[in-house]
Amino acid sequence: xxxxxxxxxxxxxxxxxxxxxxxxxxxxxxxxxxxxxxxxxxxxxxxxxxxxxxxxxxxxxxxxxxxxxxxxxxxxxxxxxxxxxxxxxxxxxxxxxxxxxxxxxxxxxxxxxxxxxxxxxxxxxxxxxxxxxxxxxxxxxxxxxxxxxxxxxxxxxxxxxxxxxxxxxxxxxxxxxxxxxxxxxxxxxxxxxxxxxxxxxxxxxxxxxxxxxxxxxxxxxxxxxxxxxxxxxxxxxxxxxxxxxxxxxxxxxxxxxxxxxxxxxxxxxxxxxxxxxxxxxxxxxxxxxxxxxxxxxxxxxxxxxxxxxxxxxxxxxxxxxxxxxxxxxxxxxxxxxxxxxxxxxxxxxxxxxxxxxxxxxxxxxxxxxxxxxxxxxxxxxxxxxxxxxxxxxxxxxxxxxxxxxxxxxxxxxxxxxxxxxxxxxxxxxxxxxxxxxxxxxxxxxxxxxxxxxxxxxxxxxxxxxxxxxxxxxxxxxxxxxxxxxxxxxxxxxxxxxxxxxxxxxxxxxxxxxxxxxxxxxxxxxxxxxxxxx
Amino acid sequence: xxxxxxxxxxxxxxxxxxxxxxxxxxxxxxxxxxxxxxxxxxxxxxxxxxxxxxxxxxxxxxxxxxxxxxxxxxxxxxxxxxxxxxxxxxxxxxxxxxxxxxxxxxxxxxxxxxxxxxxxxxxxxxxxxxxxxxxxxxxxxxxxxxxxxxxxxxxxxxxxxxxxxxxxxxxxxxxxxxxxxxxxxxxxxxxxxxxxxxxxxxxxxxxxxxxxxxxxxxxxxxxxxxxxxxxxxxxxxxxxxxxxxxxxxxxxxxxxxxxxxxxxxxxxxxxxxxxxxxxxxxxxxxxxxxxxxxxxxxxxxxxxxxxxxxxxxxxxxxxxxxxxxxxxxxxxxxxxxxxxxx
Ligand SMILES: [Zn+2]
Ligand SMILES: [Zn+2]
Numbered sequence: 001x002x003x004x005x006x007x008x009x010x011x012x013x014x015x016x017x018x019x020x021x022x023x024x025x026x027x028x029x030x031x032x033x034x035x036x037x038x039x040x041x042x043x044x045x046x047x048x049x050x051x052x053x054x055x056x057x058x059x060x061x062x063x064x065x066x067x068x069x070x071x072x073x074x075x076x077x078x079x080x081x082x083x084x085x086x087x088x089x090x091x092x093x094x095x096x097x098x099x100x101x102x103x104x105x106x107x108x109x110x111x112x113x114x115x116x117x118x119x120x121x122x123x124x125x126x127x128x129x130x131x132x133x134x135x136x137x138x139x140x141x142x143x144x145x146x147x148x149x150x151x152x153x154x155x156x157x158x159x160x161x162x163x164x165x166x167x168x169x170x171x172x173x174x175x176x177x178x179x180x181x182x183x184x185x186x187x188x189x190x191x192x193x194x195x196x197x198x199x200x201x202x203x204x205x206x207x208x209x210x211x212x213x214x215x216x217x218x219x220x221x222x223x224x225x226x227x228x229x230x231x232x233x234x235x236x237x238x239x240x241x242x243x244x245x246x247x248x249x250x251x252x253x254x255x256x257x258x259x260x261x262x263x264x265x266x267x268x269x270x271x272x273x274x275x276x277x278x279x280x281x282x283x284x285x286x287x288x289x290x291x292x293x294x295x296x297x298x299x300x301x302x303x304x305x306x307x308x309x310x311x312x313x314x315x316x317x318x319x320x321x322x323x324x325x326x327x328x329x330x331x332x333x334x335x336x337x338x339x340x341x342x343x344x345x346x347x348x349x350x351x352x353x354x355x356x357x358x359x360x361x362x363x364x365x366x367x368x369x370x371x372x373x374x375x376x377x378x379x380x381x382x383x384x385x386x387x388x389x390x391x392x393x394x395x396x397x398x399x400x401x402x403x404x405x406x407x408x409x410x411x412x413x414x415x416x417x418x419x420x421x422x423x424x425x426x427x428x429x430x431x432x433x434x435x436x437x438x439x440x441x442x443x444x445x446x447x448x449x450x451x452x453x454x455x456x457x458x459x460x461x462x463x464x465x466x467x468x469x470x471x472x473x474x475x476x477x478x479x480x481x482x483x484x485x486x487x488x489x490x491x492x493x494x495x496x497x498x499x500x501x502x503x504x505x506x507x508x509x510x511x512x513x514x515x516x517x518x519x520x521x522x523x524x525x526x527x528x529x530x531x532x533x
Numbered sequence: 534x535x536x537x538x539x540x541x542x543x544x545x546x547x548x549x550x551x552x553x554x555x556x557x558x559x560x561x562x563x564x565x566x567x568x569x570x571x572x573x574x575x576x577x578x579x580x581x582x583x584x585x586x587x588x589x590x591x592x593x594x595x596x597x598x599x600x601x602x603x604x605x606x607x608x609x610x611x612x613x614x615x616x617x618x619x620x621x622x623x624x625x626x627x628x629x630x631x632x633x634x635x636x637x638x639x640x641x642x643x644x645x646x647x648x649x650x651x652x653x654x655x656x657x658x659x660x661x662x663x664x665x666x667x668x669x670x671x672x673x674x675x676x677x678x679x680x681x682x683x684x685x686x687x688x689x690x691x692x693x694x695x696x697x698x699x700x701x702x703x704x705x706x707x708x709x710x711x712x713x714x715x716x717x718x719x720x721x722x723x724x725x726x727x728x729x730x731x732x733x734x735x736x737x738x739x740x741x742x743x744x745x746x747x748x749x750x751x752x753x754x755x756x757x758x759x760x761x762x763x764x765x766x767x768x769x770x771x772x773x774x775x776x777x778x779x780x781x782x783x784x785x786x787x788x789x790x791x792x793x794x795x796x797x798x799x800x801x802x803x804x805x806x807x808x809x810x811x812x813x814x815x816x817x818x819x820x821x822x823x824x825x826x827x828x829x830x831x832x833x834x835x836x837x838x839x840x841x842x843x844x845x846x847x848x849x850x851x852x853x854x855x856x857x858x859x860x861x862x863x864x865x866x867x868x869x870x871x872x873x874x875x
Contacts (some may be wrong), residue, residue, distance in 0.1 A: 012795065013804055067673055074839045075674045079794050079824065088674035088793065137795075424797030 025160035037186035050145030051112035061086040080422035083140030096132035164190035170198040199240035206398035215361040228376040239268040259365035264349040271323030281312035286375040287300040316353040327388035371402040404483040434519040447504035481506040537639040550614030555805035566643025567627035572641035586626020588737040621645035622656035624709030639663040647817040668832040671840035698761035707768040720746035751781035
């Protein structure tokens with residue numbers, strides 16, 4: 001438990017990926033395989049079953065510390081995390097427990113669900129006496145099913161791949177398969193011998209950079225290919241050894257969410273890798289992104305949803321043909337190969353993102369203005385003679401996005417943030433006017449500077465009118481310009497609309513609350529956007 | 534009967550003696566508990582403070598102030614009211630103020646801690662009828678370990694950094710905490726450098742007889758020349774500034790009671806948080822307050838409402854919150870120990 005706690009704290013203390021990698025690698029290298037297996041299990045977002053309710057834990061802690069319930073709530077409000085609060089209030093002088101992670105899980109966590117309440121209480125109280133505060137904190141997280149770690153699954157995967165000496169994509173593929181937190185499975189995951197020819201392995205994506213300079217600075221338009229910037233999920237379609245692998249940019253395999261695309265891609269010749277976008281698609285036009293999200297959120301797609309939200313793989317590049325890496329070829333040549341490969345497909349399942357005819361930069365600019373009407377995010381500008389690069393290398397692929405939509409809304413409530421922001425009020429609710437009332441329109445938590453956040457935090461504390469659980473209602477006084485990427489009808493929201501990716505673009509200190517937008521003006525915007533799609 | 538000390542617009546006021554304690558606006562006669570900025574304001578006509586604190590007050594407020602220094606326990610008559618200063622254990626020159634008139638005794642704690650500190654005499658409870666106490670860390674999540682344990686951690690962190698060639702940069706409040714750390718840290722580990730904000734108080738500490746290790750003004754090139762062997766002491770305001778980048782490879786740490794909470798530790802963006810405070814923890818506050826035997830308790834700073842309710846419900850003491858301008862929850866909401874620790 002010491003090594004695991006130290007690892008957790010190291011991951012928690014840094015935001016730098018390289019430091020997280022170092023911490024994870026040295027942990028995986030130094031602990032026994034069964035401990036590493038359990039850590040990996042927990043870090044992969046797999047949970048132990050929730051053995052004890054938070055309420056029960058809280059009342060035992062109150063009893064152990066001889067403190068009234070209200071005082072524990074007061075502490076919780078200050079700390080922002082119940083597991084941590086309880087770890088700090090239970091009295092104990094222990095310098096910590098030396099048992100390993102797998103021992104702790106076997107002896108103190110796994111047995112809990114089978115015990116009756118009295119035995120559970122005994123085991124928990126004993127653990128409080130044996131553990132120090134950071135260990136108690138992790139113990140609470142583990143038994144209440146709320147353990148989360150400050151490292152992305154991708155980083156954990158990378159660290160393990162480094163330790164095992166195999167490629168990260170191969171490791172990701174293996175982690176997606178079946179394995180249990182045992183020493184044997186851990187050693188199998190790290191086996192180097194079988195790693196060589198994993199057919200699922202994707203290429204790193206080439207990422208476009210936002211174009212901030214003038215279009216004209218790109219030179220002659222004849223050197224560039226212009227496409228729509230599709231608003232879907234960037235994905236790589238791989239067909240090798242008779243199998244299809246569909247990877248999202250987040251290095252997640254999404255075969256299960258899009259079985260019809262996987263079935264269609266079976267027709268691709270072996271040794272083919274395509275780059276493209278998965279889109280919700282009907283009658284040759286994209287459907288709004290929220291439709292696609294409904295598919296993405298399900299692991300197993302029911303028949304209904306299948307028909308309700310048809311999807312397409314919109315290919316725009318090819319990296320591999322007949323097993324040969326084509327990435328060094330110029331864009332034009334790759335494009336020709338792509339056309340050959342996809343010509344025989346049902347265009348409702350697999351199609352190619354056609355270049356737009358643009359004779360001048362002026363044409364490109366007006367395309368960008370039309371983007372919302374096409375249901376796209378803007379345009380992509382790709383240099384015709386460029387290779388397929390790795391990562392966000394600037395210069396050859398540019399994205400030129402349409403302007404976001406904006407409204408001015410009034411802050412009506414605030415809540416504390418998470419993690420690093422847990423002691424500050426950083427998550428806000430916004431309303432627009434409907435008569436004399438403010439109707440909630442969106443929640444947002446990004447876009448402000450640290451200084452602005454602290455200023456809003458002080459405002460919230462001083463002008464709180466009421467409290468509902470963790471939410472503080474505030475005097476409706478502050479106005480913010482919210483920017484968002486889309487707007488859609490919603491029955492779940494009181495206002496009848498939902499905004500996509502709302503964030504605070506500007507604090508409108510110049511605007512009195514009374515002059516913020518109205519629900520009517522927001523509904524008019526929705527009608528406008530819907531009419532275009 | 535009116536209390537001997539009451540809350541007025543400019544601060545805590547003793548009407549019979551016509552003097553103020555730690556007032557936040559200019560007054561005629563101010564008794565100052567200690568030199569931290571939320572307690573010691575400029576602009577008063579006359580100051581009274583503990584003798585060891587006189588020089589610190591001058592450094593902060595100017596050498597031209599009119600200030601009288603008193604020894605701990607020395608009786609002073611102010612307009613017929615008996616006033617004396619008693620150890621608060623918070624920092625050099627920090628005092629509780631005892632005020633007596635016609636058999637009634639009031640105590641004003643200023644900031645205090647009950648555990649020993651090598652830079653000043655240990656806190657002594659002052660029996661009184663009315664006790665005005667600070668409550669900065671008045672929640673049961675705040676319970677300090679022995680300072681020997683904390684310093685063992687700090688020393689180990691410094692040695693560990695040396696082993697990998699990283700300079701150790703320790704952020705502490707510049708006045709009080711920094712000198713306590715210097716007095717308790719194992720200075721045989723390596724050379725110690727200090728940011729200018731800390732250097733200015735060294736002479737006053739040494740003159741008051743506080744043991745301080747040799748300290749060098751922190752010049753980046755000199756620090757780098759130590760190849761990671763050095764400890765650099767700096768105020769929190771230096772965190773994340775260009776000054777820090779010049780030091781080369783560093784490991785950063787913050788020493789404050791606020792480091793108890795993970796969220797605040799993460800907010801600071803340092804590699805390590807050491808839980809080291811010059812305020813009383815939850816148990817210390819209760820111990821100190823009950824030791825006075827006061828029948829009425831008024832609380833300032835921090836989580837005063839929680840402690841007041843606890844004292845009423847669990848101890849039957851008449852306790853309430855005083856709204857002052859000392860670092861309260863709103864001001865240190867960003868966990869800023871610069872303000873909160875003062
Ligand atoms: Zn103070
Ligand atoms: Zn202070």
